[in-house]
Amino acid sequence: MHDITCPHCATAFKIDESGYADIVKQVRDSEFDQQMRDRLELAEQDKQSAIALAKTQVTAELHGAGAAKEVEIQRLKSQLDAAALAQQHAVTAALVETEKERDGLMHALRQANSDKQAAAHLADATLVHALQQTTAAKDSEIQGLTAKLDAIALRQQISITEAVGVVEKQRDALKNNLDRSQLEKQLAESALKDKYETQVKDRDAEIERLRDMKARLSTKMVGETLEQHCETEFNRIRATAFPRAYFEKDNDARSGSKGDYIFRDVDEARTEIVSVMFEMKNESDHTATKTKNEDFLKELDKDRTEKGCEYAVLVSLLEPESELYNTGIVDVFHRYPKMYVIRPQFFIPIITLLRNAAMNSLEYKSELALVKAQNLDITNFETDLDSFKSAFAKNYDLASKRFQTAIDEIDKSIDHLQKTKEALMGTDRNLRLANDKAQDVTIKKLTKNNPTMGAKFSALKGE
Numbered sequence: 001m002h003d004i005t006c007p008h009c010a011t012a013f014k015i016d017e018s019g020y021a022d023i024v025k026q027v028r029d030s031e032f033d034q035q036m037r038d039r040l041e042l043a044e045q046d047k048q049s050a051i052a053l054a055k056t057q058v059t060a061e062l063h064g065a066g067a068a069k070e071v072e073i074q075r076l077k078s079q080l081d082a083a084a085l086a087q088q089h090a091v092t093a094a095l096v097e098t099e100k101e102r103d104g105l106m107h108a109l110r111q112a113n114s115d116k117q118a119a120a121h122l123a124d125a126t127l128v129h130a131l132q133q134t135t136a137a138k139d140s141e142i143q144g145l146t147a148k149l150d151a152i153a154l155r156q157q158i159s160i161t162e163a164v165g166v167v168e169k170q171r172d173a174l175k176n177n178l179d180r181s182q183l184e185k186q187l188a189e190s191a192l193k194d195k196y197e198t199q200v201k202d203r204d205a206e207i208e209r210l211r212d213m214k215a216r217l218s219t220k221m222v223g224e225t226l227e228q229h230c231e232t233e234f235n236r237i238r239a240t241a242f243p244r245a246y247f248e249k250d251n252d253a254r255s256g257s258k259g260d261y262i263f264r265d266v267d268e269a270r271t272e273i274v275s276v277m278f279e280m281k282n283e284s285d286h287t288a289t290k291t292k293n294e295d296f297l298k299e300l301d302k303d304r305t306e307k308g309c310e311y312a313v314l315v316s317l318l319e320p321e322s323e324l325y326n327t328g329i330v331d332v333f334h335r336y337p338k339m340y341v342i343r344p345q346f347f348i349p350i351i352t353l354l355r356n357a358a359m360n361s362l363e364y365k366s367e368l369a370l371v372k373a374q375n376l377d378i379t380n381f382e383t384d385l386d387s388f389k390s391a392f393a394k395n396y397d398l399a400s401k402r403f404q405t406a407i408d409e410i411d412k413s414i415d416h417l418q419k420t421k422e423a424l425m426g427t428d429r430n431l432r433l434a435n436d437k438a439q440d441v442t443i444k445k446l447t448k449n450n451p452t453m454g455a456k457f458s459a460l461k462g463e
Contacts, residue, residue: 023131036142039142039146040106042146043145043146043149046149046150046153047149047152047153050153050156050157051156053157054156054157054160054161057160057164072171072174072175072178075174097152225282226280226281226282226315226317226344227249227260227261227280229344230261230278230280230315230344230347231247231261233347233348234247234263234347234348234351235247237348241352242265242351242355244265244266244267244268245263245264245265245266246262246263246264246265247261247262247263247264248261248262249261249262250262250277250303250307252307255302255306257299257302257303258303259277259278259279259300259303259304259307260278260279260280261277261278261280262275262276262277262278262307262309263275263276263278263351264276264309265355265358267362271362271369273355273358273359273362274310274311274354274355274357274358275308275309275310275311276309276310276311276312276313276351276354277300277303277304277307277309277311277312277313278313278314278315279296279299279300279303279312279313279314279315280315280316281293281296281314281315281316281317281318282316282317282318283317283318283320291318292318292319293314293316293318293319293325293341294332294335296314296316297314297332297335297336297339297341298336300312300314300336300339301336301339304339310338310358311338311339311340311354312336312338312339312340313339313340313341313342313350314339314340314341314342315342315343315344315347316341316342316343317343317344325341325343326343328342328346329341329342329346329349329350329353330342
């Protein structure tokens with residue numbers, strides 16, 4: 001007799017040798033093991049088929065996009081690689097999970113076999129029924145595991161489908177963005193072209209309008225317009241760039257001619273830095289005949305010299321087709337020194353250029369002015385010395401004459417005073433003699449020949 005314990009209810013049974021042999025035979029039956037292996041292999045094949053089908057579907061869908069989407073597919077390659085990596089991770093995770101479940105199931109089967117083998121020695125007829133129930137439970141468990149494998153495969157399929165859907169959405173979004181960008185580019189190019197054409201038309205219309213206006217303006221009006229333009233441009237930057245500068249119209253026509261504007265700038269010590277005579281000329285200033293810029297250079301040089309300006313500048317719109325004057329600032333030093341011909345747009349740059357150049361040579365100008373002042377001081381000193389000499393000689397002659405007159409008058413005064421002295425000395429002598437005589441007078445002498453007075457004095461003494 002053998003004892004066997006039920007693995008489920010822990011009940012002990014006693015079986016004989018024949019029942020034990022039957023239980024062992026049932027437990028060791030290879031058909032059960034083969035069935036379990038077949039089901040596991042079938043589940044594995046289903047899983048592999050699902051994975052292969054998902055990969056095939058993804059590959060077919062990616063290749064079905066066609067050559068027209070090759071550029072977009074290349075741009076989405078990184079996203080697709082990431083999605084494939086995610087797919088691989090999902091498949092790997094599903095495989096790992098399935099393998100874990102399979103290993104658990106195999107472990108459970110091995111454990112069941114072990115339990116069966118351990119119970120085979122102790123099973124009895126009652127245990128046969130229990131083992132049948134256990135087998136049925138295992139079959140049910142295997143069916144549940146198969147269902148779980150199917151559910152896992154379905155979830156994998158759903159995950160793959162969702163991943164592919166996300167990638168396709170991203171691809172479609174990128175394609176739409178690309179199409180939108182191309183459309184916006186085309187629209188921008190078209191708008192820019194239309195804008196450029198509109199600007200060209202507007203500019204042509206403005207040119208024609210200005211030409212028409214210029215043709216209708218009088219000579220004086222056009223000339224004043226150019227002068228006003230230059231004056232406005234200078235006044236616009238006067239406060240910041242030229243705070244101590246003088247820029248006014250030349251109204252001094254005493255010599256018979258005058259320029260248009262005179263510019264002078266000084267430093268903080270009121271030392272002149274630069275001076276410029278400006279002349280503005282327009283084509284419409286002389287409508288009868290076409291004039292050239294050179295026709296005004298001589299008169300400009302004359303005005304510059306008469307007004308004491310260092311530089312001379314002709315702001316001109318004459319000879320509009322000339323490449324010489326249209327390229328920039330033209331130096332006409334070969335005709336007249338320090339003279340330039342410019343277009344109106346170079347009005348401010350020429351002033352700035354000349355002022356900055358003059359600032360660099362200001363030190364030398366200051367030294368030159370000091371030398372000139374010293375020379376002028378020497379000349380003035382000599383002139384003042386000669387004037388002083390002449391005035392001093394004149395004054396000396398006058399003083400000498402008056403001194404001699406004074407001496408003569410003094411001599412006369414001395415003679416007069418000498419006479420007065422002598423008179424005074426004679427008076428002194430007489431006064432001294434009178435005093436002496438007065439001292440000699442006594443009562444005795446007075447009463448000597450006057451008895452009556454003598455008696456009176458005697459009587460006074462007696463009292």
